[in-house]
């Protein structure tokens with residue numbers, strides 16, 4: 444019998460209206476009955492900020508913590524030091540950067556995420572966001588829906604075809620590759636990727652993607668850049684005032700990976716000035732994003748270029764069912780002492796178990812020498 448602390452977002456009336464909205468404090472990943480039947484203590488909260496939060500108070504004797512990237516319970520080094528019984532951190536979704544992974548290794552915590560659970564959901568959101576920006580959809584929609592106006596030229600002057608454009612992904616893992624696959628029918632001029640790992644030859648051939656190893660060359664070649672890499676020391680602020688200069692004038696930037704990969708002020712300036720024709724995505728460097736976050740207000744000439752949403756791409760109803768089931772599977776494996784699926788493991792027994800967070804497997808080996 445263990446104590447499990449779970450941080451989810453509040454669903455309010457939406458959770459009543461849609462019982463399949465599993466990632467909410469009301470619907471509790473569908474785990475409430477199961478936890479009760481098995482005698483586990485299951486504390487579920489959305490109160491996660493500061494020393495007086497339920498999260499900070501309840502973690503001190505929890506053995507398992509379940510968090511999501513959508514409403515992240517930030518497992519900092521300091522919080523971890525208070526969590527004397529903690530053994531397992533499950534990310535219900537993908538992306539465990541809200542956990543201090545180096546500290547997790549120091550404490551020999553297992554960090555596992557539900558790998559693959561929402562990769563299709565995110566890839567679809569990326570394709571949608573690319574189209575919204577490239578077609579200048581928002582300006583037209585705003586015109587007819589909010590302003591009750593009709594000005595075709597104002598929309599069309601910044602509306603392009605995706606066909607014939609060069610599109611590149613930073614990170615060609617599960618999501619990045621699915622984005623490339625979904626771009627194939629659009630007859631782009633070229634598909635590129637920037638990653639420190641080569642795609643398997645067969646996979647690269649299937650989508651006809653070319654790897655560029657130099658970030659400046661990569662950014663300079665793309666009309667559309669989509670970011671699909673995890674947040675770690677090597678990707679934080681990767682897109683900043685300096686690197687934006689290497690991008691084509693009028694390029695589009697889409698980031699559904701993690702907000703902090705793109706510098707918020709630098710992106711705002713680039714969109715406002717027209718250097719970038721648009722920026723879109725659903726991830727923010729702090730979540731929930733404050734009301735005065737620069738990405739809420741930014742917009743380029745003619746109101747173009749803002750395709751931001753709250754963090755929703757990976758939390759479609761279909762995705763929630765998959766990451767809820769995956770969370771239970773990880774918990775069950777841990778309880779039964781069974782090995783986790785290797786692809787779900789981020790850290791285990793004091794080491795990184797994945798190459799995706801900055802190739803730290805190599806760093807681990809280096810450190811052990």
Ligand code: NAD
Nearest residue numbers: 537538614615616617618637638672673699700756757799
């Ligand atoms: P993945 O591990 O399959 O792929 C990540 C790829 O990024 C790997 O190929 C890795 O080599 C590459 N990479 C790592 N560091 C890099 C760097 N410095 N430069 C270039 N490439 C680098 O992961 P995935 O399933 O494709 O997910 C990627 C990320 O997307 C997650 O870590 C998460 O942060 C984010 N994500 C967001 C949502 C959402 O709802 N918005 C949902 C799921 C995942």
